[in-house]
Amino acid sequence: MNSLIDSLRAVVGAGHVLTDAADVAPFVTDWRGRYSGSALAIVSPGGTPEVAEVVRLCAGAGVAIVPQGGNTGLCGGATPTRGEVVVRMARLNRVRAIDVANNTITVEAGCTLAAVQETARATDRLFPLSLAAEGTATIGGNLSTNAGGVQVLRYGNARELCLGLEVVLPDGRVWNGLRGLRKDNTGYDLKHLFIGAEGTLGLITAAVLKMYARPRQVATAWATVPSPAAAVALLTRLRGRIGGRITAFELVGRPPLELVLKNIPHSRDPLPGNSPWQVLIELSDTMESELDAALQDVLIEAVHAGEAGDAALARSGAQAQAFWQLRENISEAQKIEGVSIKHDISLPVSRIPEFIERCDAALASAFPGVRVVCFGHLGDGNLHYNQSKPQAQDNAGFIAQTASVNRVVHDLVAELGGSISAEHGLGQLKRDEILRYKSDVEMDMMRAVKRPSIRRVS
Amino acid sequence: MNSLIDSLRAVVGAGHVLTDAADVAPFVTDWRGRYSGSALAIVSPGGTPEVAEVVRLCAGAGVAIVPQGGNTGLCGGATPTRGEVVVRMARLNRVRAIDVANNTITVEAGCTLAAVQETARATDRLFPLSLAAEGTATIGGNLSTNAGGVQVLRYGNARELCLGLEVVLPDGRVWNGLRGLRKDNTGYDLKHLFIGAEGTLGLITAAVLKMYARPRQVATAWATVPSPAAAVALLTRLRGRIGGRITAFELVGRPPLELVLKNIPHSRDPLPGNSPWQVLIELSDTMESELDAALQDVLIEAVHAGEAGDAALARSGAQAQAFWQLRENISEAQKIEGVSIKHDISLPVSRIPEFIERCDAALASAFPGVRVVCFGHLGDGNLHYNQSKPQAQDNAGFIAQTASVNRVVHDLVAELGGSISAEHGLGQLKRDEILRYKSDVEMDMMRAVKRPSIRRVS
Numbered sequence: 001m002n003s004l005i006d007s008l009r010a011v012v013g014a015g016h017v018l019t020d021a022a023d024v025a026p027f028v029t030d031w032r033g034r035y036s037g038s039a040l041a042i043v044s045p046g047g048t049p050e051v052a053e054v055v056r057l058c059a060g061a062g063v064a065i066v067p068q069g070g071n072t073g074l075c076g077g078a079t080p081t082r083g084e085v086v087v088r089m090a091r092l093n094r095v096r097a098i099d100v101a102n103n104t105i106t107v108e109a110g111c112t113l114a115a116v117q118e119t120a121r122a123t124d125r126l127f128p129l130s131l132a133a134e135g136t137a138t139i140g141g142n143l144s145t146n147a148g149g150v151q152v153l154r155y156g157n158a159r160e161l162c163l164g165l166e167v168v169l170p171d172g173r174v175w176n177g178l179r180g181l182r183k184d185n186t187g188y189d190l191k192h193l194f195i196g197a198e199g200t201l202g203l204i205t206a207a208v209l210k211m212y213a214r215p216r217q218v219a220t221a222w223a224t225v226p227s228p229a230a231a232v233a234l235l236t237r238l239r240g241r242i243g244g245r246i247t248a249f250e251l252v253g254r255p256p257l258e259l260v261l262k263n264i265p266h267s268r269d270p271l272p273g274n275s276p277w278q279v280l281i282e283l284s285d286t287m288e289s290e291l292d293a294a295l296q297d298v299l300i301e302a303v304h305a306g307e308a309g310d311a312a313l314a315r316s317g318a319q320a321q322a323f324w325q326l327r328e329n330i331s332e333a334q335k336i337e338g339v340s341i342k343h344d345i346s347l348p349v350s351r352i353p354e355f356i357e358r359c360d361a362a363l364a365s366a367f368p369g370v371r372v373v374c375f376g377h378l379g380d381g382n383l384h385y386n387q388s389k390p391q392a393q394d395n396a397g398f399i400a401q402t403a404s405v406n407r408v409v410h411d412l413v414a415e416l417g418g419s420i421s422a423e424h425g426l427g428q429l430k431r432d433e434i435l436r437y438k439s440d441v442e443m444d445m446m447r448a449v450k451r452p453s454i455r456r457v458s
Numbered sequence: 459m460n461s462l463i464d465s466l467r468a469v470v471g472a473g474h475v476l477t478d479a480a481d482v483a484p485f486v487t488d489w490r491g492r493y494s495g496s497a498l499a500i501v502s503p504g505g506t507p508e509v510a511e512v513v514r515l516c517a518g519a520g521v522a523i524v525p526q527g528g529n530t531g532l533c534g535g536a537t538p539t540r541g542e543v544v545v546r547m548a549r550l551n552r553v554r555a556i557d558v559a560n561n562t563i564t565v566e567a568g569c570t571l572a573a574v575q576e577t578a579r580a581t582d583r584l585f586p587l588s589l590a591a592e593g594t595a596t597i598g599g600n601l602s603t604n605a606g607g608v609q610v611l612r613y614g615n616a617r618e619l620c621l622g623l624e625v626v627l628p629d630g631r632v633w634n635g636l637r638g639l640r641k642d643n644t645g646y647d648l649k650h651l652f653i654g655a656e657g658t659l660g661l662i663t664a665a666v667l668k669m670y671a672r673p674r675q676v677a678t679a680w681a682t683v684p685s686p687a688a689a690v691a692l693l694t695r696l697r698g699r700i701g702g703r704i705t706a707f708e709l710v711g712r713p714p715l716e717l718v719l720k721n722i723p724h725s726r727d728p729l730p731g732n733s734p735w736q737v738l739i740e741l742s743d744t745m746e747s748e749l750d751a752a753l754q755d756v757l758i759e760a761v762h763a764g765e766a767g768d769a770a771l772a773r774s775g776a777q778a779q780a781f782w783q784l785r786e787n788i789s790e791a792q793k794i795e796g797v798s799i800k801h802d803i804s805l806p807v808s809r810i811p812e813f814i815e816r817c818d819a820a821l822a823s824a825f826p827g828v829r830v831v832c833f834g835h836l837g838d839g840n841l842h843y844n845q846s847k848p849q850a851q852d853n854a855g856f857i858a859q860t861a862s863v864n865r866v867v868h869d870l871v872a873e874l875g876g877s878i879s880a881e882h883g884l885g886q887l888k889r890d891e892i893l894r895y896k897s898d899v900e901m902d903m904m905r906a907v908k909r910p911s912i913r914r915v916s
Contacts, residue, residue: 101690101808102839103697124698146643157641160618175899180806182838183615184877185604185654186884186892188904192650196643213701232559239561240582243671243744244702286701289747348638350559380640381560419642426644434644441633446646449907 001040004061008043008085011053016091018042027068027086028079035076035428037084039066044088048166048174048205051087055203056172058085067199069141070112072133074344075427077145077198089140092205095119103211104163104180109140109204116209125211128155132328140204146196148423153379154247154284155212157423158195164208165191170201180208193449198425200450215284218247219291220320223299223311224275229353231279231378234307238281241298245291248282249379250327251352256375259333260326267326270312279308279378280327282320330375330384338395340373340388341405345413346422349381356383359412363387366408367401382422385409410437459498462519466501466543469511474549476500485526485544486537493534493886495542497524502546506566506624506632506663509545513661514630516543525657527599528570530591532802533885535603535656547598550663553577561669562621562638567598567662574667583669586613590786598662604654606881611837612705612742613670615881616653622666623649628659638666651907656883658908673705673742677749678778681757681769682733687811689737689836692765696739699756703749706740707837708785709810714833717791718784725784728770737766737836738785740778788833788842796853798831798846799863803871804880807839813874814841820866821845825859840880843867868895 009017018024019041029036040063045051058065067087068078080086092108093115099105100123107116113134120127129142131149141147143165147158155161164179177191194201225231228251235249254276261267271278283291292313302308314320334340347355356374363370371390376383387405389398410420414437421430435443467475476482477499487494498521503509516523525545526536538544550566551573557563558581565574571592578585587600589607599605601623605616613619622637635649652659683689686709693707712734719725729736741749750771760766772778792798805813814832821828829848834841845863847856868878872895879888893901 099806099808101694102806104806146647148641152640159647169899169903173899175903176897177900179875179877181804181875181877181880182610183606183804183835183840183880185881186877186879186888187654187896187900188659188907189604189617189650189654190900190903190907192647193907196645196647201646213697213699215701236559239671241671241745243673245745287699287703287747287752289745294745346639346641348557348560348562350557377641382641417637417639419637419639419644421643422639422641423643430644438645439634441627441631442635442645442648445627445633445648449646449648449651 001061004057004063005041007057008041008054011057012043012045012050016044016046027071027088030076030079031072032074035079037080038082039080039086040083042086042088044091046091048092048168051092051168051203051205052172052174054085054087055168055170059170059172067144067203069110069138070133070136072137073141073145073427074424075429077425077427078141079428087203089138096206098123099180100125102180104208105211106178106180106206106208107139108206109138111139113137113139113142120211121214123211124214126214127161127209128212129158129161139207139209143195143204143207144197144199145425148377148380148382150377151247152377153249154244159192161210162191162195162207163210165194165204166206167194167202167204175202178206178208196425198427213286215286217285217288217291218320219283219295220314220323221281221295221299221311222270222323223279223281224271224273224309225277225279225307226275226309227277227353228356230307231277232349232353233305234279234302235349235379237302237307238298242283242294245283245285246281246379247284248280248377250280251376251378252278252280252327252330253374255371256330256334256373257326259337259373260329263333263336264329267329268322270323271310273310275309280323327375330373334373334386338388338392339399340386340395341399341402343385343409344382344422344424345385345409345418345420346380346382347413347416347418349378351416351418352378352381352383355412355416355418359385359409362408362412363405367398367405406433459519462515462521463499465515466499466512469515470501470503470508474502474504485529485546488534488537489530490532493537495538496540497538497544498541500544500546502549504549506550506626509550509626509661509663510630510632512543512545513626513628517628517630525602525661527568527596528591528594530595531599531603531885532882533887535883535885536599537886545661547596547663554664556581557638558583560638562666563669564636564638564664564666565597566664567596569597571595571597571600578669579672581669582672584672585619585667586670587616587619597665597667601653601662601665602655602657603883606835606838606840608835609705610835611707612702617650619668620649620653620665621668623652623662624664625652625660625662633660636664636666654883656885671744673744675743675746675749676778677741677753678772678781679739679753679757679769680728680781681737681739681760682729682731682767683735683737683765684733684767685735685811686814688765689735690807690811691763692737692760693807693837695760695765696756700741700752703741703743704739704837705742706738706835708738709834709836710736710738710785710788711832713829714788714792714831715784717795717831718787721791721794722787725787726780728781729768731768733767738781785833788831792831792844796846796850797857798844798853799857799860801843801867802840802880802882803843803867803876803878804838804840805871805874805876807836809874809876810836810839810841813870813876817843817867817870820870821863824866825856825863864891
C-alpha cells in the first residue's frame, strides 16, 4: 500500500495526502459521532483530472474509495469503514461559469452550498436549496444525497435543481454531462443515476445548477391546528388558493414545541393555549402582491372551517424569524434532553394523519411511557419522527431497543406507501434496513445498475 | 410463430390480437407517414398482468416488442421495423387513484393526455403537460419520450411531472414503483431510467403524476423584437421581475409568421411593420394579481431599453387566442407549402442568438436560396429550425440533401453545447445520428444500463 500512497502523493502533491492518525481523525468520523472507521489515506485532489487519476490508481490497487464533501451527512455515507481511501472534494471549489441568460451556474463539487447560494445572489438570482449545514455541506454531497431542506415544497430537492453533471466513473474515465439544457431527449438521462447514489456509481466533480428569480416579498404565519388531519386540510386549501407561492408548510407537535420553549432561551409560544399541533406557513413572491392579505383570508376561512384554531401573521421580519426559530431549534432543544431514536420518513401527504395516529398508538403500546417528538415538512410529506424517554437517564436502555422501534415505525411507513429515508439518504445507517422494504425486483434492478462498475476489493 | 400468436390470443383474448394486413396497417406506420414496417401481430393487453405475460411470451419466443401508445410520435419510435410484436397500451386506460391532499393522480399508461388533464381539472387542479396531439397521445408515450410542449418553462417536461412508475421489465417481471412521494432517498431513482427511454428498458404501464393549482388569471402579449439577442434580453428581464409566473415565451421569426399570414385564413399580424422577430409571452397566476399591469410595465421598460420594438397586450381571451394561433398554426402553414427538413434542437438560452446567426449564414452559404423557418420555445432553449426551398417544386431535390443539412445544423448545435433532440426523442429518426455526437464514455454508460435487459432476437 505504500506504493499506492506514493503514487497518490505524486498525483495530488504530498501535502494533500494525509496518513497520520491525528491528521486523518476529522475525516474518519461522521459529524454526529455515530460512525468511526479507518482510512488508508485522506486524499484531496486539486481538480477533475486529479480525481480521475486518484480513482484509476485506487482501482488498480483494488482499494475502495469513499468520497467526502463537507462531512455533514447524517447517515454515515461519507465515513470510511476499514482502510478505504477518502477522497475529499474540498479543493474542487471553483465556480466555472455563470450564465444569467440561461439561468444557470456551473460549479465544482467542493463548493459549499452557501457559496453556491451567494454566487446566485450576486447575479440577483436565487439558488433555492437551503439546509442547516449549508455553510459546510458541499454541493457535491448535496447532489449525491439528493438533499432536501426547507424549500422543497416550492423548488424541489437537489435533484430537481440540477441540469447536468461531470462525473469520474469507477474506471477513472470522466463523463462530461455538464449540459445546461432544459430539454434534452437523446437517450437515458444518466445524471439522475448519480444524483442520490451517495457516491456508489461515481464521483460527482461538477454540476450545472438552475437559478430562479429572487423573491422580493415574504409572508409568514404561525397557526394552531387541532390535528394533523386539519393541517392537511389547511394545506390543501392553501394550495388551491395560493398555489406556487407556498414556500414552506411545517408541522410542529406539542412535545417538540415544549422542548424548545423549555430549553432555548427567549423562546415564546406565539399562540399560548396548549394546542396539540401547530403549523408554520411561509409564502414568497417575486413580484409585489397582496401576500399578507391573501394568507390572512385563507387563515380566516380555515378557522371558520375548523381547520385552524388561531393564527398569527408575522408583522415584521423579526417576528417571522422568531416563528422560524421555534421550528429550527427543535433538534438543538432535543439534543439538550439527551439522545433519541430518529426517523426521517416520508409518506403521501394524505396518509400522514393516519400514520401519526397509528404509529403513536403502536409505540405507546410497545414502549410504555415513550415520548414521540413529531415535526417536519408536512408539505413534502416528510416527518422527523423521534422517540425518547421523558427522563434522560432512561434513554440508554431505550436506545438499545432501536431495532424494535425501527420495526414498528418502518413497517407502518411501508404499509402506507412511504419511504424510510426522505431526505438524509441511506449511508451506513439504513444500508441493510432497506433490504427489508425494497422488493426483490427493485433490488435486482439496483444491482444491475451497479454491477458494471463493481470492483472487488481484495 | 403461430404458436406464439395462439399463446398471445389465450392471454389477451383473440379479439385483441390483430394479424390481418388491413387490421395491422394503422399501427405499422407513424402518423407523419415517414416510417413503415411490418408486425407479427398487434396485441392489446387489458391490464398490467396481461402486459407482463405478453412480454414473457415474446421474450421466450425471441421476438422483439415495440410498445405503442397513441402512435403520435414524431421520430418513428413506436413504429415496428420487421416482424416485431406491437404492444398497444390503449386498453390500460383506467384512472387508478386521485389523491387531492397529496396533489397526485395515478393513471394507466394508455390514458390519453387529454383524459389525464380532465381528471385533474375535475378536482380543481391542473396537470400542466400540454401539446398538440394531447387528444390522442397517451401518458405512457408522453413519459417514454419525456414530452415537452407549451408549458415546460413553468412546469417542466413530462419527467418533472412524474413521481412514480409501474413498469413491466424485459423478463416479464413487474416493478411496482408507484410511489406518490415528494422525497424518497432510498437508492437509485429508477423511474428516471424509464422516462425518456422510449420503451427500450421496459414498458411503462402506470404512473403517479403531480398536480398543480389551477391558474385563475392569464396575461398574454405579442411583441416585436429586433433580434434573437433582444428576445433573450427581454426574457431575462421578465424572469427577474415576474419570476415563476412566466408560462410561455415563444420566439417567432418573420418567415414562419409570413407563412401563417399567407396560408391560414383570418390570420392578422398584431403589429404590422415587418419586424424580423416577434415573441409571444404568457403569464399565469393562481391568485388574482396585477398581471396585465406587471407585464405592461416590463414591456415598456423593454421598449425603452431597445429590447422590444412594439408590444400588444391581449385585452380579451379571444385576442390571446388569436396570438396563440399565430404560433400554433406555423406547422400547418408550413405543411401547405410542402415538405421541409425539420430540426427539434435545444441550446443554452444564452447561445440561441449566436446559433441562429451562425447557422443561418452557414446554411445560406452551403444551400443558396434556402428558406429557414425558425420558431420555438425560447424560454426552454428549444428551437424548431426548419429548412425548405421557397418554390415547392424545388423541395424534392432539397430533401435529398437532408444528411448534409443535418450535418451543418447538428455540428453547430453540438459545438454550442446543445442537443439534437429537445422534446421529440430519438426513435428511428435520430438513433444513428446521436452516435456522432455522444461521447464514447456516454455511449458506454448507456449500453451498460441497457445490457442486462438485452435479448438477442434470433
